[in-house]
Amino acid sequence: GAGVSQSPSNKVTEKGKDVELRCDPISGHTALYWYRQSLGQGLEFLIYFQGNSAPDKSGLPSDRFSAERTGGSVSTLTIQRTQQEDSAVYLCASSTSGPGELFFGEGSRLTVL
Amino acid sequence: GEDVEQSLFLSVREGDSSVINCTYTDSSSTYLYWYKQEPGAGLQLLTYIFSNMDMKQDQRLTVLLNKKDKHLSLRIADTQTGDSAIYFCAESRAAGNKLTFGGGTRVLVKP
Numbered sequence: 001g002a003g004v005s006q007s008p009s010n011k012v013t014e015k016g017k018d019v020e021l022r023c024d025p026i027s028g029h030t031a032l033y034w035y036r037q038s039l040g041q042g043l044e045f046l047i048y049f050q051g052n053s054a055p056d057k058s059g060l061p062s063d064r065f066s067a068e069r070t071g072g073s074v075s076t077l078t079i080q081r082t083q084q085e086d087s088a089v090y091l092c093a094s095s096t097s098g099p100g101e102l103f104f105g106e107g108s109r110l111t112v113l
Numbered sequence: 114g115e116d117v118e119q120s121l122f123l124s125v126r127e128g129d130s131s132v133i134n135c136t137y138t139d140s141s142s143t144y145l146y147w148y149k150q151e152p153g154a155g156l157q158l159l160t161y162i163f164s165n166m167d168m169k170q171d172q173r174l175t176v177l178l179n180k181k182d183k184h185l186s187l188r189i190a191d192t193q194t195g196d197s198a199i200y201f202c203a204e205s206r207a208a209g210n211k212l213t214f215g216g217g218t219r220v221l222v223k224p
Contacts, residue, residue: 004155033211042119042216043156043201056211091155102148102212104155 002026004105006092012111013082021077021108025094032075033095033102034067038088046090049075082112117215119202124221131189133218135202138183142204145178146212147187150199159187159200189220197222 005024034046045059049069069075093102116138125131146161162169162176169176175188202215
């Protein structure tokens, strides 16, 4: 497709389980971002990949969160030992290197029971 | 660190003008953006302004930047019901850098 694709669109898991969220960015976009949107909250930056540079992980809330981007394209956000406060919509976006028009996916809604 | 603040909610009558305000703290902000999130949809870029500009107009949208006060506003002229959405202000230090978003302003347009 032409846009940013995220999967799964919805994930319900039990506290303590690990989850993986996937993002397929727009082809050719060098930058990829993960943000988290909690109910009634704004967008919380998690991690940013730009080309071959080391990722900016400054927004990851704890060491239970990690992300990788393979081959400069697809990215996976992993949350280990999920907690209820991890429940949120996880948004992925990609962009070219120009002024920040980020193209967002529709998000993966994570519910931790 | 960077911080971007917005009011939570705005109610406006159809046909009136809407003004959404945003303040930011990072004096190194180079680009400032307005994104729109419609119900059940992803965010979409509405417009952006470079920090050396005071104003940018694009059809019904006018962006005003007061760099001294670190204040950004978005004016929507002749607001329509389709303008009901959450509007996010964001800033970045450079092109291609990460964006820091505000909490979003929910705009409700009443007929």
